Amino acid sequence: MWYFAWILGIGFAVLLAILNAMWGENEAERADSGRAPTGPDHDPHG
Numbered sequence: 001m002w003y004f005a006w007i008l009g010i011g012f013a014v015l016l017a018i019l020n021a022m023w024g025e026n027e028a029e030r031a032d033s034g035r036a037p038t039g040p041d042h043d044p045h046g
Helices: 002-033
Strands: none
Touching: none
16 A cells, blocks of 8 residues: 555655746746736735
8 A cells, every 4th residue: 555655645746846847937937028916916006
């Protein structure tokens, strides 16, 4: 049954690697666009 821990661990590591790559691409695009962060918590008028 030890292999279940290996499968879950490797699957979780792959998931984190994919999310990290997606996050990095998003951050690079935001930096290239030069736009300020937007969202529900962002109030441009202070």
